[in-house]
Amino acid sequence: MAAGMYLEHYLDSIENLPFELQRNFNLMRDLDQRTEDLKGQIDSLAKEYTSNARTLSSDQKLSLLRQIQQSYSKCKEFGDDKVQLAMQTYEMVDKHIRRLDTDLARFEADLKEKQIESTDYDSTSSKGKKGVYGNRLRTVGREAAGNFP
Template identity: 55%
Template structure:
């Protein structure tokens, strides 16, 4: 189980700074929330004061008072926007670690399956060698028996190579999905992404169309190895933005 220990140690190391980052983000959000509430109290007070004395104010003074209240509203909105941005960053921070864990689990399971296949192949080869020895003793000049064994070996190799990758048919073509991901137990509450309709794993890229119904896509399904520069649109949204240009 050395492989599982390696992945576990790596993942725990990546989590080392997570509690500190989360605590810092939550403290910032709490501070912004408190300042925003104080600002809203000031706005209520200033608005009541303005309504009481508005009849006695000159037009220029009324304008000054209104601009003062509007500035407070603008300040409150900016603080609310900052709080939302920190909340999004916090979500993405946690989601990044979840995706890494999913990817590590998929790799680990793939390695375990590969080791299992190798062990099975070695056992089969040993059995075949023993059978061959027995066969030679019985009939050293039997070409039909030898040919049948070679055909059987070819069929087993073809079967193993096809089992490595599964494909999903979509309106945009055939997308390859790692078999280890398909074999992972699915949490019914976990959201699915991409054109392949699978859970998040490995590297993901977000569509820059804010109204995209899917939002997130797997690098592999989009034939990407690195994040492209500038804005990126998924196959569903790209035709619409091409028309706009």
């Protein structure tokens, strides 16, 4: 497969990656905001409980404590959701990195194979000169590897 084809296929595969990352990060930010809002509620409930503990009935105290506990439970759920979302995001990026590694390995193998074919062709030519195709392939290979002439 030509160098351009590898690049084109890879770019096609990551076309939606920025949008998916942005969506996931926005969801994480939303979970953070919800958690902060709940922490504010917990603080106000705790202040209400501590400032009025002597005057509240047992049922009122129990009710406030249940509200605080429910808010903490909801915060934990939001945190768990955020961890799951972060793991999914990591796996999504990791999948693309592994694909890039695989494609690069295939590309390098193709280059080596073509280089060997080119060398075989050059050695059997009657003039003994390097073929134009082989020189061009080596140039493309060096450019792809970042080794410019």
